[in-house]
Amino acid sequence: MNATESQAGSVTLEDVSFSYTTNGSGASPYGPAPARRAAPGTTAVLRQIDLEIAPGTLTLLCGASGSGKSSILRLINGLIPHFHSGSLHGRVEVGRVDMPRAALADSGRVTSTVFQNPRTQFFTSDVRGELAFRGENYGVDPEEIERRIRRAAGQLGISHLLGRRLSQLSGGELQRVACAQALVAGTPVILLDEPTSNLSPQAVQDMTGILARLKADGHTIVVAEHRLHFLRGLADQVVLIREGRIARRWTGEEFFALGDAERRDLGLRTLETPPACDAVPLRAHAGDDAQTPPASARGLVLEDVRFSYGRRRVLDIDRLCFPAGCVSALVGVNGAGKSTLARILCGLADPERGGRIALDGRRAGTRARLASSSLVMQDVHRQLFSASVRSEVVLGLDPGRAREVDVDALLAGFDLAAESERHPLSLSGGQKQRLAIAAAIAKGARLHILDEPTSGVDHRRLEEIAAALRSLARGGAIVIVITHDAELIEACADRIVKLRRLDPGGAASPQAEVIRPPAATATRRIADAAGRRKDA
Structure with missing residues (x-):
């Protein structure tokens, strides 16, 4: 990557605040009609974000689910405000591109994204066609597209999937196809939203190697993650997002030197590589009485x-x-x-x-x-149907069972009480996951x-x-x-x-x-x- 291309990888967010627009309709064919139609409004998700990302570096965004990490990625790739409408203030630039004012087609030339739910970013029915889709839309030479596909598939270990249909793949395999899509794009900036969420431990290790190669090639990488250990030695800066604001900043070296107690106080996952899943030591769990037998x-x-x-x-x-x-x-x-x-x-x-x-x-x-x-x-997006978080918990239950469910207690137990009247699909990925679990328990x-x-x-x-x-x-x-x-x-x-x-x-x-x-x-x-x- 030459000097001009490298400079295209710089990212600047200056005094950025953003609120999503809510239409207030509350419409859903599966849930009860709302008692009254809520007035349109906004939901503030980012406040006074100042962030400089140098070309060729890796930045890790961490913090609780729903804190605003994914929204920052949407600012950088231009989906805010072009796809996600709302009130945006401040400056967002990638290289020389003013992202809020540039056309989405131009934004796509400088950034590529691996979404938290890869199914939402696919446009074709088979793996090879999906990997070729972006290049075909930008008029890239077919031989160059094929060369990029073979190289990316080899790097991610999915060459054997090139002839398969996307509907036949597991969640982890879909995640790797989405990562390959970003590699094929060859953009100066690559954004990854929870890229290891569905990957096996070996695949997570492979992801570390892939990111290392991308960084060595001069790409700017921004990763929003809860799993953190695999970025040890790769992250140049780490930014903790809390309630839409930047709460803490570290260099990568400072962050991975944090003690276990401080890490837990910050609500973060382990910084050390965990054992293989089939080698995890099982133990009596805090709060469980080891002498209490199973109920059946x-x-x-x-x-x-x-x-x-x-x-x-x-x-x-x-x-x-x-x-x-x-x-x-x-x-x-x-x-x-x-x-x-x-x-x-x-x-x-x-x-x-x-x-x-x-x-x-x-x-x-x-x-x-x-x-x-x-x-x-x-x-989890495929099983949320109701008009509100509250109604989702008891959706489909017979009236007798629904009356027995303490919805308020369930939502409070999963820290969703404040979101009870929101539409389920407006939640963050982690919040949706917790809502689905609450609904399963209610059953x-x-x-x-x-x-x-x-x-x-x-x-x-x-x-x-x-x-x-x-x-x-x-x-x-x-x-x-x-x-x-x-x-x-x-x-x-x-x-x-x-x-x-x-x-x-x-x-x-x-x-x-x-x-x-x-x-x-x-x-x-x-x-x-x-x-x-x-x-x-």
């Missing part, structure tokens, strides 16, 4: 469960048990079939003929599993499945979610957490179940295995606990 020794049992997408088999499980009364962490690499297994368990899909699923000792068909389960999806299901529930949350919210899951398990529910988050596993898991990706040449043996604690130990512990309850 029963659970969910799978036998001969197999599932394929066309000719590609993704699940081949001989036998697997998820006991009631404990939290089972389901881990494995991206594409191992974890989300597919979740869909089968909660009744959104059926295994191939011959597969058997039993709930509490009785065979459970599709309808029974649907009625008995709740699912917090990896892409009072027998089986709770959560797919990456901490993908967009800070340390304090992670602890709240872990406490909620432990409470569900203590009440006798079957709790399954699909996660790549070692901090969450340490905070709440009783068991770790590892799902291996099937070898195209033959099935893994076994594909699913209880590795921590060993299956026999887990079964004996639960049986002993049930015996103690019976004797009591």
Whole structure:
């Protein structure tokens, strides 16, 4: 990258304040009509932001979910005010481009973005077409587009996905495609919003290498993240955002030298590389009585469960048990079939003929599993339908169950009380995640499945979610957490179940295995606990 291109990578935010416009309609086909139509107004999200980012550096934005990190990225890439309307004051420049006044097409020549939810940035149906889309729109030579695609796919380890449809990919695979899209663009500034949220530990390590190469090539990188450890040695400056303001600044060296106590006081995730998910030490959790047995020794049992997408088999499980009364962490690499297994368990899909699923000792068909389960999806945007946060919590519940739910207590427990009248889709990614969990708890299901529930949350919210899951398990529910988050596993898991990706040449043996604690130990512990309850 030459000197002129390097200068194009400078970013300046000077005395910037921004408030989103709210139309006040409260309209939703799924929720009750609002008692009155709210007047249009604004929601202030950023206040007096002053930020200088030098070309060729990496800046980390950290802070609680909903603090304004994503809004800063939207300022830099021009989505504010061109796509997200509102009241903007101050100066925003990328290189020589005045972003609020430039056309979005011109903004796209200087910045590229990896969104927190990659599905929202895709325009085509297949991986290769998606990676070529941007260059084709800017009239880049087809041979150059293909060269960039091959290079980016190789760097991100997704060459084997180039012929696949986006609808067939896991959340982690979609995240890597979105990152490859930014690499193919070759813009001087690259913005990443929670780029590791759905990635396995190995993929997170790969992300570190990718960012290091981009930085070495002279790109300016801005990352908004809750996972922080992978940026040690890469971040040049770290900015803590709190309630729309810059609260603290550090150099990268100063930040990663923070003590653990100070880091926790700031509400931040670990600064040290956590262990692999299948090696997390399980322990008794604070607030739990180790002598209190699970409310039930029963659970969910799978036998001969197999599932394929066309000719590609993704699940081949001989036998697997998820006991009631404990939290089972389901881990494995991206594409191992974890989300597919979740869909089968909660009744959104059926295994191939011959597969058997039993709930509490009785065979459970599709309808029974649907009625008995709740699912917090990896892409939480797809399950929020109501007109307000409050109505979302009890949406779909029968009147008797809805009356039993203490909505105020649930919202307060997830720090959403102040957002109770907002539209769910206006929340930040982390707030949406917590709302979906609150709604799942309100359902009072027998089986709770959560797919990456901490993908967009800070340390304090992670602890709240872990406490909620432990409470569900203590009440006798079957709790399954699909996660790549070692901090969450340490905070709440009783068991770790590892799902291996099937070898195209033959099935893994076994594909699913209880590795921590060993299956026999887990079964004996639960049986002993049930015996103690019976004797009591």
